[in-house]
Amino acid sequence: MDVLLGLQWGDEGKGKVVDVLAPQYNVVARFQGGPNAGHTLEFDGIKHVLHQIPSGIFRSNLTNIIGNGVVLDPVVLRKEIEGLKKFNIAFNENLFISKKATIIIPTHKLLDAAYEKSKGDKKIGSTLKGIGPTYQDKIGRVALRVGDILAEDFEAKYNTLVEKHKTTLSFYDFPLEELPELEKVFFESIEFFKTLNLIDSEYQVNDHLAKGDKVLAEGAQGSLLDIDFGSYPFVTSSSTMTAGACTGLGVAPSKIGEVYGIFKAYCTRVGSGPFPTELFDKDGEDMRKEGNEFGSTTGRPRRCGWIDLPALRYSIMINGVTQLFMMKGDVLNIFEKIKICTHYELPDGTRVDRLTYELNDQDVKPIYKTVNGWNKSLSGVTAYDGFPQELKDYVNILEEELQVPIKMVSIGPDRIQTILR
Numbered sequence: 001m002d003v004l005l006g007l008q009w010g011d012e013g014k015g016k017v018v019d020v021l022a023p024q025y026n027v028v029a030r031f032q033g034g035p036n037a038g039h040t041l042e043f044d045g046i047k048h049v050l051h052q053i054p055s056g057i058f059r060s061n062l063t064n065i066i067g068n069g070v071v072l073d074p075v076v077l078r079k080e081i082e083g084l085k086k087f088n089i090a091f092n093e094n095l096f097i098s099k100k101a102t103i104i105i106p107t108h109k110l111l112d113a114a115y116e117k118s119k120g121d122k123k124i125g126s127t128l129k130g131i132g133p134t135y136q137d138k139i140g141r142v143a144l145r146v147g148d149i150l151a152e153d154f155e156a157k158y159n160t161l162v163e164k165h166k167t168t169l170s171f172y173d174f175p176l177e178e179l180p181e182l183e184k185v186f187f188e189s190i191e192f193f194k195t196l197n198l199i200d201s202e203y204q205v206n207d208h209l210a211k212g213d214k215v216l217a218e219g220a221q222g223s224l225l226d227i228d229f230g231s232y233p234f235v236t237s238s239s240t241m242t243a244g245a246c247t248g249l250g251v252a253p254s255k256i257g258e259v260y261g262i263f264k265a266y267c268t269r270v271g272s273g274p275f276p277t278e279l280f281d282k283d284g285e286d287m288r289k290e291g292n293e294f295g296s297t298t299g300r301p302r303r304c305g306w307i308d309l310p311a312l313r314y315s316i317m318i319n320g321v322t323q324l325f326m327m328k329g330d331v332l333n334i335f336e337k338i339k340i341c342t343h344y345e346l347p348d349g350t351r352v353d354r355l356t357y358e359l360n361d362q363d364v365k366p367i368y369k370t371v372n373g374w375n376k377s378l379s380g381v382t383a384y385d386g387f388p389q390e391l392k393d394y395v396n397i398l399e400e401e402l403q404v405p406i407k408m409v410s411i412g413p414d415r416i417q418t419i420l421r
């Protein structure tokens with residue numbers, strides 16, 4: 001099984017790459033996260049954003065699996081499937097959902113909002129999709145799982161959990177007016193959910209591997225949002241790394257082959273938390289405009305900044321990345337000079353290049369190496385040979401610094417704007 005992950009704070013372009021690689025695979029499987037993800041695919045003039053459905057769904061004769069590590073909102077899933085109607089996708093044949101995946105219920109979303117509100121200006125900037133509270137219940141051993149919806153006592157189990165949530169919501173003085181309507185839609189979606197393929201996905205994935213099929217595990221979010229290694233507490237609530245693909249699908253570590261690390265040619269972050277290379281000037285604004293850096297799930301403007309090598313090295317280390325894919329190279333077309341962060345400087349003047357525990361809470365200054373930009377359009381470029389020399393130099397510098405081959409450079413959102421090296 002190969003694993004594809006974001007190495008930064010999410011939105012690196014994972015959806016596009018899964019779609020590009022999908023023809024080489026028999027199975028694409030999501031292993032963590034949930035509707036907080038927004039994975040964009042563009043082809044034949046169509047742009048589509050997927051939240052919970054794996055990004056292999058547009059390639060026929062490919063199996064898509066939502067693994068046990070995912071937290072799944074049945075309401076969002078139903079909307080997603082309905083939104084894909086025009087593509088005539090045979091969901092009964094190519095979408096499978098783990099019975100051990102955890103279900104997001106309406107009160108999880110209210111709890112998410114209540115927790116965020118109570119944090120004031122220390123808020124995480126959650127997508128408010130109920131991710132944190134649902135994983136909390138999973139670890140607390142009280143959550144509902146997909147398989148539970150088939151049991152006769154599902155509603156009773158649901159009610160027990162909701163009562164618990166209501167106690168917490170009343171502690172936070174959170175209004176419940178919305179709840180009856182949310183529950184109505186939720187239970188309608190549960191009926192629809194029952195018509196989908198609900199399976200023991202760990203067997204299905206391992207059966208595929210046993211017969212020699214190729215499986216691609218599709219990560220959501222990014223390593224710097226990982227629950228253990230991200231900029232805690234400004235993180236998501238799941239394991240976004242290679243190891244998460246093992247627990248989130250039930251695949252042994254010894255079965256992992258390639259690990260594809262996806263990164264942008266610069267950095268973005270949506271939500272709160274440290275971001276050493278963040279730009280607050282015109283360069284940052286231009287990057288946001290040129291890269292259309294607005295959240296695929298929430299529409300929020302993404303914070304933008306230069307590429308951060310210490311952070312990328314860290315992500316490469318914890319994931320065992322074997323190949324790098326650089327995305328959105330074209331967005332840097334507009335700059336005459338491009339900056340690459342090689343180190344951080346601490347308030348006492350020391351230079352560091354490691355993401356230590358202490359670093360999170362320190363005001364660090366990024367130390368840059370400045371290189372010449374190519375400062376021209378890449379439209380019409382279809383092969384690596386056609387790249388301007390400065391872009392080739394940029395790729396070579398990053399490869400040298402990161403010590404992992406950059407196998408693909410993306411220069412536009414469309415499937416075909418992908419250059420192999």
Ligand code: GDP
Nearest residue numbers: 011012013014015039040296328410411412413
């Ligand atoms: P994901 O969450 O990692 O799948 O990434 P998102 O879909 O949230 O965000 C990536 C955005 O960049 C989407 O709007 C993509 O269509 C777009 N995109 C992907 N690759 C490129 C690229 O090489 N150039 C440009 N300009 N846009 C890209």
Ligand code: IMO
Nearest residue numbers: 010011036037038125126127220221236270271
């Ligand atoms: P994809 O898969 C970018 C961020 C949120 C917030 C933090 C916690 O599209 O790359 P959560 O809703 O998980 O409680 O939010 O994580 N976040 C993402 N940022 N891309 C994502 O997914 C994200 N999913 C969550 O903005 O800062």
Ligand code: MG
Nearest residue numbers: 011038039296
């Ligand atoms: Mg996204």
